[in-house]
Amino acid sequence: MLFWLRQQRPMTRFKSACFTLYRRQLAWLCLLVVGLLPRILSARTFSQQFERIKQVAPREQLYRLLYAMPKGGDIHQHFNLANLAESWFLLATDPKVTRNNVFYTRARPRDCPNLTALTPRFTTIQKSAYDALPPCQKDEYVALSALTAEERALFISGLKLDRDEEGRQEFFDAIGARIGDMGRDPNLAGAALVDNMRRFAAEGLRYMEVFVVGPRFIDIYGQPVPIERGVQILRERLVSPDAVATGLTVRFLATVVRHHPDAEIEIERAYDLVSKHRDLFVGVNLAGREEDGRGHALRFIDVFRRMRTRYSAIPLSLHAGESEAPGTQVRDTLLLGANRIGHGANLLSDTGTLLLMRGNRYLIETSLLSNQLLKYVPDIKVHPFPEFLRIGIPICLNTDDRGAWDSNMTDEFFAAVTNFNLSWEEIVTIGRNSLNHSFAEPPVRERLLKEYDAALKRFELQFIGDDWSEKLRHVSVIKSGYARRKLGITD
Ligand SMILES: [Zn+2]
Structure with a gap:
């Protein structure tokens, strides 16, 4: 008997403990369901929430929301021309930055x-x-x-x-000369790049692909800095603590000005540079004014074919169709081997190429503000962006030369949302496109996509509730000059 009792007591205690635990779990579950019931009954997706916010939010609030929103990458921006005017002035008059220059x-x-x-x-x-x-x-x-x-x-x-x-x-004709030697000083240009990284990171960007010609730096005596030394300076700048603290990843495209007489030689140099520094320079770009006929796309078909006999898998992002006149620049540029098209503003005029681009892998890097301010489109309202987006051409938004536009990435999204009624799914597609079509190494691209998705989840959770406008009050926003002048964002 005693033996039996000794055997049973621990079992009874165990059953009792199990039952208590079971009851407690049930009680917790009940409490959880009761607590969450109102939320469960009124559950909405963030897509629905975004539609609601678009309907009721004043412009300033929508701007604030889009500023706080995670944005993926800006994969079309030009070194130096992307830096804000106020930053140039502050940095160029700071002896700690200019180091005696x-x-x-x-x-x-x-x-x-x-x-x-x-x-x-x-x-x-x-x-x-x-x-x-x-x-x-x-x-x-x-x-x-x-x-x-x-x-x-x-x-x-x-x-x-x-x-x-x-x-x-x-x-x-003027802005490049005004930046002048400020953009050729490696310390100053490097500081301006990091200033830009900090500003873009504050807007929720994770990645920048910057178009660099050269790099053509000069020393304080006016002597050219060798290209390899210039690359080293950029590399060192990106691993300095202030650059790392931004959390932003930067890669460069070796860029050639298309209408220069020796542009073919420069393209060969660009390939050589990328092949030597693939972890930092991830592709080649052709930039410059397209209406200057000396730089037409087909001029470069031989040199690009020659480069492909020499180098493996160096991707191309080439400006094309940055024009208000009808033309076949996008088709001609695809013939050069382009993976991405910069602007493509006149693509609607070339219907055969438009059909080719549908559902294909060639991404168009759009910049609504650039095309508006340089008058390649008469008005953002008639920009082909929504047509590209909604007939299945991969597309993303970029700031291009935001220093000259006095703008930021939020302005691009704000212009797109308010002119074309973008849905939340479309915004996310644009953000993911900017990373998926970046030329960053595949592991970096995957990491950036994961970080972007995680940031989106946090953002959706933050603003899904009815208190979204209250939460927006705590978002600190740096409004751009463009937003004040052109978008009516004043307070
Ligand atoms: Zn550009």
Whole structure:
């Protein structure tokens, strides 16, 4: 008997414990169901929530939401032209950044002999070039730190298309010269790149693909920095603590200006550069004004074919169809072997190529603001972007030369959402496209996609509830000049 009791007592205790635990679990489950019942009954997808927000949110709130939203990558932006004007000024007058270099701008033009009429006001040069000027021209230039408040405002404005009458001519003929030697100084250009990384990361971007010509840096004596040294400088800059802290991954495309007489030689150099630095330079790009007929696509068919006999799997993102006139530039550029098309704004005029692009793998890198401000489309409302998106051409949004537009990535999404009523699924498709079609190494691309998906989940969870507008109050937003001027986002 005693033996029996000894055997049973532990069993009874065990059964009792099991039952208690079972009851507790049930009780917890009941409490959980009761607590969540209102949420379960009113459950909505984030897609539905986004439609609701679009209907009721004032523009400022929608802007705030789109600013906070995870955005994938910006895979079409130009080194130097992507940097904000205010940042150029602050960094170029900071001795910790410029390390003894000094920058002068042509703030006070005079009628000097030998003056080339092509030098726009606020062209910027470094001290070595300033020291070599004859006295009359020297008087035209003022150190950036010595500009009057009025001149400083004009200098900053001169780096942007911030007036309606400004457009293509101002952009192509003046802004590059105004950035001038600031973009050739490796310390300053590197600091501006990291400044951009920080700003884009704050907007929820995870990746940037930046188009670099050269890199063509000069030292403080005005002597060219060898390309390999330039690459090393960029590489070191990207692993510096302030760059790493942004959490943003950056890759470069070796870029060639298409209408230059020696563009074919530059393409060969670009391939060589990518082949030597595949972990940092991930593809080749052709940029420059397409309406300048000297750089037409078919001019380069031989050189690209020759490069493919020499190098394995170097992808191409080529500007094409950045034009308001009908044309076959996109088709001709696909013949060059392009994996991605920059802009493709006139693709609708070439119906055969349009059909070829449907459901295919060639992505179009769109920049709505760039095409609007350079007047390749008369108005964003008639941009072909929604047609491309909704007939199944892979597409993503990019900032291109946002320094000149005084814009950010949120502006691109805001323009797309408000003009074309983008659904949440379309926004996510655009974000995923920007990473899926990036030229980053496959493991990096997969990591970025995972991070993007995880960030999306967190974002959806944050703003799915009825308190979304309250939560938006806590989002700090840096509004762009474009948003203030063109999108009516003022408060
Ligand atoms: Zn571009």
